Amino acid sequence: MMELILKPLEYLWIKWAIDDLQGKNKKPIFDWIFPIFSSIIVTFFLYYTFNIDSRDFKIFFESKGFEVLGNFILTLPGFLFAALTAVVSFGNKELDITAKFNPPINKHGHEISRRRYLSNAFSYLTFLSLALLVSTVFINYAYSSNIMNFGPIYYKLGYLATSLIYFTFVFQMLFILIITLYYIGDKLHQPSIVSSNQDNN
Template identity: 80%
Template sequence: MMELILKPLAYLSIKWAIDDIDGKNKKPIFDWFFPIIFAIIVTAFFYLTLDFNSANFKIFFESKGFEVLGNFILALPGFLFAALTAVVSFGNTELDITATVNPPINKDGHEISRRRYLANAFSYLTFLSLALLIATIFINYAYSSNIIKLGISFYKFGYLFTAFIYFTFVFQMLFVLIITLYYIGDKVHQPSKYPKNQDDKKK
């Protein structure tokens, strides 16, 4: 049962074919490296701007910025699900073939079609946006209702740790979305490698 629920996470196991001289798969850079780096920068900013002695100070999770981010995340699942539906149902046969340069490879080592890659990407983005929406609601409730009763040191650590984890996945969603938009806008228009329905047969 859990395997079915977590199936959208299969996107993270997809690799880009090795086509650079260093022989490295560059996809984890966008999936994890950039999101973690940006989350560290944001968390460091929150740490440097902490001022619990000021009567006007509010942590990010009690600010208007968090409200705006929450509204943005609230609108995403419907948009991403519509994009996923469009990718799956769109009749362009160019989506059913494998790219010539740097085709995506699933965890079994098979080169997959453009449609399969985009479907996996939008499936993961939809899953992640729903998870972030639930996390946003819980964080908003936890901080606005003051149910977190901890000493100041633990409160600071919990705030910064929560911010780091939260923004890691927020930035991951943004970077995966950017790469997916690049794939739609440029990659799918590059020359094809295999005829229709041959991509899943080639290892």
């Protein structure tokens, strides 16, 4: 049962660059390296601006910025699910062809079609947006009700740790969404070949 619930996470095991001369998989750069680096920058900014002794100070999770981010995340699941439905149902045969250059490879080592790759990407993005939505509601409640206040030191450490983890996945969603848009807008129109090993799953 748990395997079915976590099925969208298979996107994270997809690899790129099968024909890279150095054999490097560049996908983790967008899945993890850029998001973690961006999250560290944001967390450092929150650490630098943290001033709990000030009467006017509000942590990010109690600010208007977090409310705006929460509203943005609230709209994403419906949009991403609609995009997933469009990719699955769209009748363009080019989507069922394996890319000629750097075709995606699933965790079983099989080249997969463009449609399968996009389906996996939007499936994971929808899953992630729902997880972030639940996390946003919980974080908002936890900090607005002041149940996270275990003393100044632990409060600050918890705040920064929460920020690091939360923004890692926010940025991961944004970077994967950007790469998926690039894939639809550009890579999808590059030359392709029919692969004999196409999407065996």
